[in-house]
Amino acid sequence: xxxxxxxxxxxxxxxxxxxxxxxxxxxxxxxxxxxxxxxxxxxxxxxxxxxxxxxxxxxxxxxxxxxxxxxxxxxxxxxxxxxxxxxxxxxxxxxxxxxxxxxxxxxxxxxx
Amino acid sequence: xxxxxxxxxxxxxxxxxxxxxxxxxxxxxxxxxxxxxxxxxxxxxxxxxxxxxxxxxxxxxxxxxxxxxxxxxxxxxxxxxxxxxxxxxxxxxxxxxxxxxxxxxxxxxxxxxxx
Numbered sequence: 001x002x003x004x005x006x007x008x009x010x011x012x013x014x015x016x017x018x019x020x021x022x023x024x025x026x027x028x029x030x031x032x033x034x035x036x037x038x039x040x041x042x043x044x045x046x047x048x049x050x051x052x053x054x055x056x057x058x059x060x061x062x063x064x065x066x067x068x069x070x071x072x073x074x075x076x077x078x079x080x081x082x083x084x085x086x087x088x089x090x091x092x093x094x095x096x097x098x099x100x101x102x103x104x105x106x107x108x109x110x111x112x
Numbered sequence: 113x114x115x116x117x118x119x120x121x122x123x124x125x126x127x128x129x130x131x132x133x134x135x136x137x138x139x140x141x142x143x144x145x146x147x148x149x150x151x152x153x154x155x156x157x158x159x160x161x162x163x164x165x166x167x168x169x170x171x172x173x174x175x176x177x178x179x180x181x182x183x184x185x186x187x188x189x190x191x192x193x194x195x196x197x198x199x200x201x202x203x204x205x206x207x208x209x210x211x212x213x214x215x216x217x218x219x220x221x222x223x224x225x226x227x
Contacts, residue, residue: 033213042116042203042217043157056214088155092215099145099207101215103157 002027004093004104012110013081021076021107025093031055032074033101034066037088049074050096078109086111114139116206118218125194126226132179133189133221135204145207146180147215148189152200160202163187191223199225 005024013019025032031050035043045058049068068074072093078085088108092101115138125131137146148160163171163180171178175195179188191198204218 031213033215035215040219042205042219043215045214045216048213058214090157092157094213097213099213100159100162101213102159103149106155106157108155 004091004102006089006091006104006107008107009105010108010110012112014112015081015083017081017111018077018079019081019109021078021089021091021109022073023076023091023093023104024073025091026102029093029095029102030072031094031096032068032072033092033094034074034076035090035092036060037090037106039087043090046076081111083111085109114141114206114208114216116204116216116218118204118221120221121219122222122224124224124226125191127194127196129194130190130192131194131223133191133202133204133223135187135189135218137185137187137204137206139185139206139208141208143208146178146187147205147207148176148178148187149203149205149217150198150200151203151220157203161189194225196225196227199223 033048034046037043047057052068063079065077088106090106091104094101117136144165146163150158161173175192201220206216
C-alpha cells in the first residue's frame with residue numbers, strides 16, 4: 001500500500017518565477033491538504049482539496065493556488081516567487097471527515 | 113483562533129530514561145482532536161499518538177503515552193525507555209471536530225537522545 005508521495009524532492013527557483021509541486025495521496029484517500037514549513041517552524045496550513053474543489057484555506061496570498069484531479073492527486077502552484085517562499089512543502093492526505101492525516105516526505109523549495 | 117504552544121524548544125534524555133514533552137493549546141471548541149507528530153531528519157512527518165477530546169482516558173501507544181488535561185488545555189507526551197531512534201522534532205497538533213481537517217501545529221521540540 002503506497003503512502004503519500006510528492007515530487008520533486010528538491011527544487012531551486014529564482015525570485016519571480018513560478019513553481020508547481022505534485023502530490024499523490026495514500027491509496028483510498030480522497031482529501032489532500034498542503035502545508036508550508038519554514039525552517040525551524042511548525043507546518044502552516046495552506047489549503048485543502050476535496051472533490052476537486054478548494055474547501056478550506058489558510059492565511060496565504062492568492063499567489064498560492066492548487067488543483068485536485070479526478071484521481072485525487074493534487075498540485076500546488078506558487079506564482080511570483082519571493083525569497084520568503086523558501087520552505088519545505090508538505091502534502092497530507094486523509095479520508096473526508098476523518099481527522100487523521102498522513103504526510104508525504106515533502107518538497108524542499110529554495111528561492112534565490 | 114486556535115493556537116498550540118510548545119514551550120520547550122529543545123530537550124535531551126539519556127537512552128532508556130523517560131522524558132516528557134509539554135504542549136498547551138487554546139480553543140473555545142468542545143469537540144476536537146490532539147496529536148503528536150514526529151519529524152526525523154528524513155523530514156517525513158509521522159503520527160505518534162492521538163487523543164480525542166471527548167475521551168477521558170489518556171491514549172497510549174507502546175512506549176508513548178499522553179497526559180491530557182482538558183480543563184487546563186494541556187497535552188503532554190511521555191516517552192518511556194527512550195531509544196536512539198526517538199531523536200527527532202516533535203510537534204503537537206490540534207484539529208477541530210468532525211468535518212474540519214485543518215491541522216494547527218506548535219513550533220516543535222527537538223529531542224536529543226544521549227547514548
